Amino acid sequence: MQSYPSKLLEQAVNELAKLPGIGRKTALRMALHLLKRNIADVEAMGNSIIRMRSDIIYCRECRNISDQELCAICSNPKRDHSLICVVEDIRDVMAIENTGQYNGVYHVLGGIISPMNGIGPQELHIDALIGRVNEVNATEVILALPATIEGDTTNFYLFRKLTGFNLVLSTIARGISIGDELEHTDEVTLGRSILNRTPYESVVTRK
Amino acid sequence: MQSYPSKLLEQAVNELAKLPGIGRKTALRMALHLLKRNIADVEAMGNSIIRMRSDIIYCRECRNISDQELCAICSNPKRDHSLICVVEDIRDVMAIENTGQYNGVYHVLGGIISPMNGIGPQELHIDALIGRVNEVNATEVILALPATIEGDTTNFYLFRKLTGFNLVLSTIARGISIGDELEHTDEVTLGRSILNRTPYESVVTRK
Numbered sequence: 001m002q003s004y005p006s007k008l009l010e011q012a013v014n015e016l017a018k019l020p021g022i023g024r025k026t027a028l029r030m031a032l033h034l035l036k037r038n039i040a041d042v043e044a045m046g047n048s049i050i051r052m053r054s055d056i057i058y059c060r061e062c063r064n065i066s067d068q069e070l071c072a073i074c075s076n077p078k079r080d081h082s083l084i085c086v087v088e089d090i091r092d093v094m095a096i097e098n099t100g101q102y103n104g105v106y107h108v109l110g111g112i113i114s115p116m117n118g119i120g121p122q123e124l125h126i127d128a129l130i131g132r133v134n135e136v137n138a139t140e141v142i143l144a145l146p147a148t149i150e151g152d153t154t155n156f157y158l159f160r161k162l163t164g165f166n167l168v169l170s171t172i173a174r175g176i177s178i179g180d181e182l183e184h185t186d187e188v189t190l191g192r193s194i195l196n197r198t199p200y201e202s203v204v205t206r207k
Numbered sequence: 208m209q210s211y212p213s214k215l216l217e218q219a220v221n222e223l224a225k226l227p228g229i230g231r232k233t234a235l236r237m238a239l240h241l242l243k244r245n246i247a248d249v250e251a252m253g254n255s256i257i258r259m260r261s262d263i264i265y266c267r268e269c270r271n272i273s274d275q276e277l278c279a280i281c282s283n284p285k286r287d288h289s290l291i292c293v294v295e296d297i298r299d300v301m302a303i304e305n306t307g308q309y310n311g312v313y314h315v316l317g318g319i320i321s322p323m324n325g326i327g328p329q330e331l332h333i334d335a336l337i338g339r340v341n342e343v344n345a346t347e348v349i350l351a352l353p354a355t356i357e358g359d360t361t362n363f364y365l366f367r368k369l370t371g372f373n374l375v376l377s378t379i380a381r382g383i384s385i386g387d388e389l390e391h392t393d394e395v396t397l398g399r400s401i402l403n404r405t406p407y408e409s410v411v412t413r414k
Contacts, residue, residue, distance in 0.1 A: 035259070
């Protein structure tokens with residue numbers, strides 16, 4: 001066990017080491033870096049973290065992180081509010097927005113069903129999704145969850161909850177990444193890419 | 208440029224991305240992790256960083272980080288106060304303390320001379336070192352600075368400042384790391400390890 005010359009330093013290292021992917025050595029490097037910066041900068045950093053945690057709002061429609069009660073996407077009248085893309089967290093929203101290919105709205109679950117981590121459907125914003133689908137008369141729900149066992153479980157749970165509604169339920173396409181070699185692709189992905197093959201015509205005519 | 212759904216989140220990401228070795232993606236992951244923790248935990252983290260920066264004290268003798276005016280090493284009467292080991296920063300103190308092989312005291316320069324980064328002798332605690340050497344009648348000063356051009360420059364500067372004092376000036380041994388293969392060692396290190404060879408007798412009789 002490393003001994004620190006100062007309790008204040010040790011506490012700061014302990015706190016920084018709680019960040020994901022940060023070990024004690026990196027935390028110490030960060031702490032020493034902070035000591036070299038001026039007090040106002042360090043206060044700005046500490047306070048911005050605290051302010052973010054205490055003041056952030058989740059959009060009452062899609063549960064995305066927001067500064068207002070209704071996020072910029074949900075309050076945009078140009079977006080198709082009957083097309084809802086279900087994602088795990090806000091990073092997925094940012095990734096899909098970056099593609100510039102999607103004009104619908106989102107629904108952020110805040111996680112996926114994972115019995116191993118004690119996350120059941122109650123912990124997620126699933127009831128809010130069902131309510132929303134009902135309210136806005138959604139025409140399509142796209143499931144854009146990770147291709148893992150937890151993602152598949154969540155997909156299946158949502159599939160059962162959403163049958164009976166008059167809507168199209170789809171999932172994002174799984175296949176070979178653009179630029180990837182077939183021989184280096186795992187066999188499950190390759191197998192699915194053959195099962196879910198796309199008519200060539202629809203690929204070449206897509207804008 | 209990534210657009211964030213919330214200004215508060217964006218500010219926190221900007222601040223976290225100022226930490227050394229942290230890019231914007233990692234900073235975002237950290238911020239989302241903090242949003243999932245409870246408010247008290249995040250406040251504890253933010254405040255511990257601010258408190259560390261504003262309340263930390265540097266030992267008036269060795270300039271090491273400390274909670275008191277005199278650090279635990281400098282106030283320990285069992286340590287040899289006439290033997291001073293000069294290091295770049297507090298991590299070096301911690302590393303040498305961990306070996307359990309050193310019973311003298313330290314002097315933390317707070318950096319090394321680096322004209323490229325605008326760090327001259329005035330920015331470092333060199334005058335304090337000279338004053339200390341004078342005051343305690345130091346018998347030996349060990350230079351334990353990095354084996355880089357900046358380290359060598361600083362060594363040479365200290366060598367010139369300390370000639371005239373009646374003391375032994377030494378540097379830590381440079382050589383092949385224990386467990387390293389000769390063939391994989393760079394030629395400068397290997398060359399020095401031959402020039403600075405140690406009598407075998409002194410190795411086997413060392414406790």
